[in-house]
Amino acid sequence: MKGERQLKKVQTKKKNGLFNRFLNVVETAGNKLPHPVTIFILFALLVIVISEISYRAGVKVSFYDAKSKSEQTLSxxxxxxAExxxxxxxxxxxxxxxxxxxxxxxxxxLGVGVAEGTGLINAALKRLVLSTPKGLITAVVVFAGVMSNIASDAGYVVLVPLGALVFLGFKRHPIAGLAAAFAGVSGGFSANLLLGTLDPMLAGITNEALNAGGIDATILPTANFYFLFVSTFLITILGTLVTEKIVEPRLGEYRGIDPNESMEVTKEEKRGLVAAGISLLLFIALLLFLTLPQxxxxxxxxxxxxxIHDGLVPMIMLFFLIPGLVYGVVSGSIKNDKDVVQAMSKSMATMGGYLVLSFFAAQFIQYFSYTNLGTVLAVSGAEFLKGIGFTGFPLVIAFILVAAFINxxxxxxxxxxxxxxxxxxxxLYQLGFTPEFTQLAYRIGDSTTNIISPLxxxxxxxxxxxxxxDEDSGIGxxxxxxxxxxxxxxxxxxxxLALWYVLGFPIGPNAFINL
Incomplete structure (x- = not known):
């Protein structure tokens, strides 16, 4: 937004409360670390050293991998x-x-750059601000984030930055909007009102684990649907409360907004929005024709x-590019093809820092995978939990915590x-728990720590x-x-989950907690 570029940002953070002080310590300590690029370089060097120590110590694990359907021994x-x-x-x-x-x-x-450069996003946000009750906007952002995970990784690219812009339009702290969207997209990864691509994938692995264990049973992709459906509302409510009661007060006031900037939608913007809306509806109709029929x-x-795996991202680009072009032509913000290319180029120019960061982050993540350290940690954690002697629901809680840590x-x-x-x-089958329930417990642990893992x-x-x-923002x-x-x-x-366990509700169609 215009005011964001013109005014110097001033923020004040509240220091009251034990939990806030703890978070301030985490942030201060994290941000006193070097630049994120340097941190990933240091992480990569640390992996190199640990890999050598582990190799010389003869660290190895043996396990059955249900994904590859084979016995594996990894060192x-x-x-x-030299290798x-x-x-x-x-x-x-x-x-x-x-x-x-x-x-x-x-x-x-590329598409978002055109939509932003022509003014479509700015005009659409002004219309949103004028038509949406202020009290609902946080819940809408979190809920949209949760629902976006059905479209694979689209939420990270579209909804997280859009959440920041929406909050900025409401003269609220944009990083709070970013956090709310990120929490929904990634923290709520195993919650949705619809089935996603992860459901059949995990069910297939569970079935292979049952087969490998000599258990004559199978589960369906719908195995966790009832619980995940209800979880959508739980994550939306919790995400809204955390944003408004903890995160936003702690971030303080964001003053990178021009208080005199008009939120009125001009006649040119209104015409552009109508034309862009029509073009978007036509694009969606075409997309449905290309995907829905048998x-x-x-x-x-x-x-x-x-x-979904490979073609969705180009569709996201067109989702923004087509209405952006139509809006620009109708509103007059696009005069020729050079304006379109300039908008794309400007968008790419803002990603320079991300490209540098991505190079070193990619090396670190691949080194971690190549050395098998992640797998060693996962198998060791599983064996530890298996051997501590927990039974009943306390074992389930311990399982969730181990999954969250390994994540x-x-x-x-x-x-x-x-x-x-x-x-x-x-x-857990031998202890009377259904495989559907075990898979559900895993999904809870798997989702909750996504948002705090640099990996x-x-x-x-x-x-x-x-x-x-906030140019001073870092990993901390x-x-x-x-x-x-x-x-x-x-x-x-x-x-x-404990309430569901006590009440004995089914967790999906013909899927229960106990055998």
């Missing part, structure tokens, strides 16, 4: 030898170019898996479940988004801001 692999050196040098470019968020963000930003063009063998080090939900399912599904693929992206509004700022969501989501979800 820690050192990077401090490791060759790996680090020869894969540096491919690590960067295959970094999942890189292409997703840059391609989507023999739709974008379906492969009757399903949309390939489209800090392994981002992929299916990869972790492939390792943990063969251990915990048969173990989460999109974490670096969110840091860059935050720095747009983001972790301290998101930590209340992580803790309260974890406690709230465990409480809901």
């Amino acid at each position: 820690a692999i050192s990077l401090m030898n 490791g050196l060759r790996y680090m040098i020869n894969t540096a470019v491919s690590n960067f170019t295959s970094f999942a968020p890189l292409g997703t963000v840059l391609v989507a930003m 023999n739709a063009i974008l379906k492969v063998e009757g399903n949309l898996d390939a489209f 800090l080090f392994i981002g992929s939900a299916s990869a972790k479940w492939g390792i943990m399912a063969p251990v915990f599904v048969p173990m 989460m693929s999109y974490f670096a992206v969110i840091v860059v988004f935050a720095q747009k509004y 700022t983001l972790i301290s801001t998101m930590l209340p969501y992580s803790l309260i989501f974890l406690v709230g979800w465990i409480f809901l």
Whole structure:
């Protein structure tokens, strides 16, 4: 927004309260660390050293991986030898170019850049501010974030920065809006009113774990649907309360907004919005035609898996690009093709810092994977929990906490479940818990710590988004801001699961807690 660029930002943070003081310590300590790029370099060096120590100590783990359907024995692999050196040098470019968020963000930003450069986003936000009750906006942002996870990673690219802009339009702190959207998108990853791509993926791994354990049973992708449906409202309520009662008061007042900036929508903007809306509806109709019919063009063998995995990002780009172009032509903000290219170029120029950060973050994450340290940690954690002798619901809580801890080090939900399912599904089955319930407990732990893990693929992206509004923001700022969501989501979800356990409700169609 105009005022954001013109006025110097001034923030004051409230220091009262024990929890706030704790968060301030986390932020201060985190931000006293070097630049995030330097931190990822240091992390990578630390992985190199630990990998050598683990290799020399002969660290290895044996387990059945339900994802690959095979017995595996993995040893820690050192990077401090000739083979490791060759790996680090020869894969540096491919690590960067295959970094999942890189292409997703840059391609989507081409469309977003046009929508922003032509003024469409600004006009749409003004219309939103004038038509939406102020008291509902936080809940709407969190809820939209939760629902976005059905579209794979789209929420990280679209909704998180949009949440910041929405809050800015309401003259509220944009980082609070960013946090609310991020909490919904990532912290609420296992909550939705609809089934997503993760449901059949996890169910398939659970079924393989049952088969490997000699258990004659299978579960359906709908196994956790009832609980996840209700969880959508739980996460929306908790996310709203955390944003308004903890995060926003702690961030203090954001003064990077011109108080005299008019929120009136001009006649040109109104005409542009109407035309953009019509073009967007036509685009959505075309997209539905390409995806919904039984023999739709974008379906492969009757399903949309390939489209969701690979084709959704270009559609997101067009989702913003087409109405952005139409708005620009009708409102007069686009005079020729040069204006369009300039808007795209300006959008790309703002991502320079992200490109640098992505290169080093990608190296660190790939080193961690190559050395098998994440898998060693996951298997060791599973074996530890198996051996401590817990039974009943306390074991379930311990299982959730272990899954949440391991999630800090392994981002992929299916990869972790492939390792943990063969251990915990048969173990909890012998204690009378259904595999559907075990999978549900895992999903709670897997979701709640996404938002505080630097190893989460999109974490670096969110840091860059935050720095747009506070150039001093770093990893410490983001972790301290998101930590209340992580803790309260974890406690709230465990409480809901305990209530469900006591009442004995089904957790999905023909899916129960006890055998």
